[in-house]
Amino acid sequence: MPTSKLMRPLITCGVLAGTVMLASGCKSMIVFDPKGPIGLQQRDLINITMLLCLIILVPVLVITAWIIWRFRDKKGNKAPYQPVWSHSTKLEIVWWGIPIAVILVLAIVTARYTYALDPAKPIASDNKPITVQVTSLDWKWLFQYPEQGIATVNYLVIPERTPIKFELTSDGPMNSFWVPQLGGMIYTMSGMATTMYLQADEPGNYMGTGANFTGRDFAKMGFTAKATSKAEFDQWVAEAKNSGNALSEEGYQQLAKPGPSNRMTFASVPSGLFERIVNEYSTSRGAPPGYTIKAETLSEEKKAEHTEHPESGQLPPGNNAQKDAHDINSFGQSDPKAHPMHMNHGK
Template identity: 80%
Template sequence: MNTSNLVRLLKTSGALTGIVLLATGCKSMIVFDPKGPVGIHQRDLIYITMLLCLIILVPVLAITAWIVVRYRDKKNNDAPYQPVWSHSTKLEIVWWSIPIAVILILAIVTARYTYKLDPAKPLVSDNKTITVQVTSLDWKWLFQYPEQGIATVNYLVIPEKTPIKFELTSDGPMNSFWVPQLGGMIYTMSGMATTLHLQADEPGNYMGTGANFTGRDFAKMGFTAKAVSRQDFDQWVAEAKASGNELSEDGYRMLAQPGTAERMTFAAIPSGLFERIVHDYSMSRGAPPGYTLKAQTLSGEKSTAHSEGGQLPPGNGAQKNAPDIGSFGQSGRPLDTTHMHHHGK
């Protein structure tokens, strides 16, 4: 190997090493720093899968590099190209048996972890499970604590070393609830409630986010999941209940309108609000059967039916004249939540 090739190899190795070092410091790697039992099991499954893949990948890449170097063509090579093909039963057994064994091991491990990580499966703990009802809105998160009778918007407080049963739904487009360091994501869907059990093993502020594209301000659907001691949690609940800021039915309807919101804390919540959100969406908010109707334009002024194939006729102008509802609620008025901006601690 001449000097130029050696320099090129060193440059390539240095660049790859730099990329790896930079990647280890990214926030996207926080899944490898779990702070709860569910997150730990998921990290272990990722590690096992990576190791099994490397068992095949590393030897294949090494042999490929060796073949390229060993049998490369040289400028002074005058030997004729006369490949000799032959069959080797031993080699066939080796390069078929190893992948089959890896796939079997991976299947068994994945099946066991799939059962262990069932999101609806309660976590074993000496502490009583706390229920938090989560509703994804446009573009904000509503967290209700039915046992404590309080609610928050865009932030979550939970006690450490305590199982949390999240009941999730959506009052709008489907989204995904995700706290990477505590466990994997699960969908929030209108008209139904899903369940996710998580636990934080130590105090801290953990990043939470919505993982689905849901429109203009979907990127602002981040929240903080704060794990505190049980004593601090009880104190926070008492302070929230003493704040006197109640979430009324009218207040919720305004909150549910499309728009962003600040962090809020509510001292009381309407009884059965979460259940009504799920029930109302499944019973009364659904669209009529689509196969019986032609699609209509969104503009209230133009009710022209779409032409065949679902396309608007040329020159219709319905999209151009349709109002911009990005910052408006369903009533047509701008979302005004200033009177509900009660910042939590």
């Protein structure tokens, strides 16, 4: 037998064996190694979906390989050739019935898991949930513990077997909060706060990351979610409170500026900081204004022009309105009557 013919099956077997080994031992596939109830259910959904897809994929691949082998161009091949063939009721039932059944099962399974895995649905537990307020910044994460009165940057500490209620927002571009071994990702968006419950069932250090491209240093938005015992968590909270490093209003403004950051711990945070971050981008929807009205885009000259000629509607592009706009740097200095672009839908 020629060497080339002998090597082909050996190479094929080697590739298949290597693929199996990598798939079974690759530590990067942490989604398939969940450490919490949400991650466990999501892994089950992935496995069920893959199995249902393989019910169709495997037979199709096997039949395709068999057809290629059976009807290959080879001298003496006795495979029947039937160019005049148009219909078979049995085959039609097979290749329509099986996919339809698989899709129906997949739809039912997906609907059940979608309801069960609603991010805002509390996790049943005997332990009281702990609230963590998450703010994505350029390019760092701020974690506030409102009940404990502390905050951290780029690392998270949580007690095991305790539901964690994450309240998430963004003070900058939209990002995506993700701790793969604990559960799926959820977006952080400016001007709104989303809720997600997660839980770690055992102590450990779990990788967290920003899973959305946000510019130059987005790759540095990784963090560690450390799950500890309740006693160790309480001890860490006490040490953080005694650190003496307070996050002031001015300190937050510096922290919010674009740029990566090292790990930081704050013994205290300004009251209502998270809510003000959310409201800062929500003035057009009737929410109380924050430190800066982000929607302010008209200079005094352009605003006067727009006020005198309201029938003209929106100013045409290219008038440098955004370039000439001034910032309102303190809370409460804006007067809705003096700013026609400010809409107040609330009382």
